Amino acid sequence: MYRRYDFTTPEVLEAREFFIPVAVEHTSWQGSLPDRELYFPGFLERSGLSLYDPGEGHGANLLVGLFGLRPDGTLMKTGRTNTERPSREKPETLDYLYEVAALWDEVPAEERSFPGLDRNFPRPEEHWSGAVQVPPMPRDCWLPDCRVSPSNGLVLQSFTRDLPRQAEALMDGGVPRRKDWFKEMYNTDFILIGAPEELVPYEPVEGTIHEWPDWLRERLVRFHLVDNVGGLTMAFPAEAIEKAEVFSKVTRVTPQVVELEFVGLTRAVAENTKGLSQTQKGEVVEVGFETELRGEARWLKEQQRFEEFRFTAIGTRWGGTPQNRRAEVEFPPHTNDIEGGPIGVTFRLFTGPKEDIVPPFFAWNRRGDPDDYWNRSPALNRE
Amino acid sequence: MFLTVQRASKTAALRAPVIRGLWFLHLALGLILLLGAGCGDTESDKVSPLPEIQLSAEDALEWDAFLQPTEEELAWHSINWRTSIWDAVVEATDTGRPLMLFAMNGHPKGFT
Numbered sequence: 001m002y003r004r005y006d007f008t009t010p011e012v013l014e015a016r017e018f019f020i021p022v023a024v025e026h027t028s029w030q031g032s033l034p035d036r037e038l039y040f041p042g043f044l045e046r047s048g049l050s051l052y053d054p055g056e057g058h059g060a061n062l063l064v065g066l067f068g069l070r071p072d073g074t075l076m077k078t079g080r081t082n083t084e085r086p087s088r089e090k091p092e093t094l095d096y097l098y099e100v101a102a103l104w105d106e107v108p109a110e111e112r113s114f115p116g117l118d119r120n121f122p123r124p125e126e127h128w129s130g131a132v133q134v135p136p137m138p139r140d141c142w143l144p145d146c147r148v149s150p151s152n153g154l155v156l157q158s159f160t161r162d163l164p165r166q167a168e169a170l171m172d173g174g175v176p177r178r179k180d181w182f183k184e185m186y187n188t189d190f191i192l193i194g195a196p197e198e199l200v201p202y203e204p205v206e207g208t209i210h211e212w213p214d215w216l217r218e219r220l221v222r223f224h225l226v227d228n229v230g231g232l233t234m235a236f237p238a239e240a241i242e243k244a245e246v247f248s249k250v251t252r253v254t255p256q257v258v259e260l261e262f263v264g265l266t267r268a269v270a271e272n273t274k275g276l277s278q279t280q281k282g283e284v285v286e287v288g289f290e291t292e293l294r295g296e297a298r299w300l301k302e303q304q305r306f307e308e309f310r311f312t313a314i315g316t317r318w319g320g321t322p323q324n325r326r327a328e329v330e331f332p333p334h335t336n337d338i339e340g341g342p343i344g345v346t347f348r349l350f351t352g353p354k355e356d357i358v359p360p361f362f363a364w365n366r367r368g369d370p371d372d373y374w375n376r377s378p379a380l381n382r383e
Numbered sequence: 384m385f386l387t388v389q390r391a392s393k394t395a396a397l398r399a400p401v402i403r404g405l406w407f408l409h410l411a412l413g414l415i416l417l418l419g420a421g422c423g424d425t426e427s428d429k430v431s432p433l434p435e436i437q438l439s440a441e442d443a444l445e446w447d448a449f450l451q452p453t454e455e456e457l458a459w460h461s462i463n464w465r466t467s468i469w470d471a472v473v474e475a476t477d478t479g480r481p482l483m484l485f486a487m488n489g490h491p492k493g494f495t
Contacts, residue, residue, distance in 0.1 A: 007458065007459035009458075013461065016462060016483065018480065018481070020465065020471050020478070020480050020481070020482050021462050021465065021471075021483045021485065022464060022465040022466070022467070022468050022484050022485070023465070023466060023485040023486075023487075024466070024468050024484070024485075024486050024487075024491075025491075043472070047484075064487050065485075065486065066483060066484070066485055067483075067485075068481055068483060068484075069481060069482040069484055071472055071480075071482065073472075097483075100481065101481075104481045109479075113476045113479070114472060114475075119473060159451055161450050163446075163449075186450070186452050186456065209432075209433060245434050247433055249433060261440070263434060264436075265436060292436040292438040293436075294439070294440055294443035295443065296440075310447060311443075312443040312444075312446050312447045314438050314442075314443070314446050344449070344450050345450070346446065346447045356460075356466075358466065
């Protein structure tokens, strides 16, 4: 995710225009293809992107990053332009793009295409459904023809950041435990709500208070109110939920609209048994996320959809995962910034193009359990 | 089910006083049921106190603004990242341009 910051300076953006840019979640995409040769004969082999099992240790880096490719998949150059610092100059990225462009200039014209490409290959129904395990049965709605799709329901985009601190926790020697560029980092995710009408009281009257449905409160607390600032974090198991109190209150009703405010309290606590390091086993740490939540929305009665929707959760995170321990020094564990700090997550109605919507992180079949994510039998009411 | 019965019997009920009387009985029962459904709160609609929280609406709005990415941070979004590698390959072939593939374990355009 740090490579997002590679593409923030005008020079890099201009250089990038020479290419066809494409962004994928590589392993889910590759793993979901029933027959890779059906789509791109030889592409994955020529690009070096054949499914790779890293086995023990951290081998995934071979498949992540920037890849300058010919249309037939032939790899020209891969770039290790891991620019962690959001606001730093990007000479490595610019140099890399120029190098790939120079290599492309040397490619003969007859090799600048994909001769074996079948333009009539069957495209997936949704642009990302080939990259995520879409459940075969309808989820998240009651109608038999409902699908897990951004075409239905409510799509929100979330942004997560650390909030400013009054004081930084220090390591030995007075060095702040939290890497300074964590102060600037943000991450994003999407949440798809297939039955948004369940957030509105059946017969809305000003002052009515309506609790969000169990399945949505659970989904929010387990999968979206998480510390993902550094990416690749863990979801909370169902039993980790300590509080998931989220309510809509009707503030105004007209013949056309219902206006709501949202108020909530959430808390989830679990153990991260996988430790704080990707390459070495670490100690078990407690991970927690606790928030207060406020927001507002505007529901259109006739259209049965939200015209406006926003809520913000402010609170505290503690513990860590390999990507989110925030520390300058990985070991010993006490140098990690795991005692806790303020964090915020805000959710807004997504109004961009449908093509920009990607599945929620924990709905990807390699990142989480899609059945668990889309489950409408919430843990909140389980025995 | 009540409404279906209501519609089905309405025309016949207008022809015969006896049937009309039954129709009115159905109507009365139906109205009672409807009023009961409208007045009765579902469990989730019962008025209950909202949780008391420190976060005010004004502060939530300010934090929302803070949490949003800046224009510079969103600059990478200004790139028309194709999310379909299949379509990107076709486009690269048609335009004679190379591909710049950004592959991550987690989707680059979403949470990674």
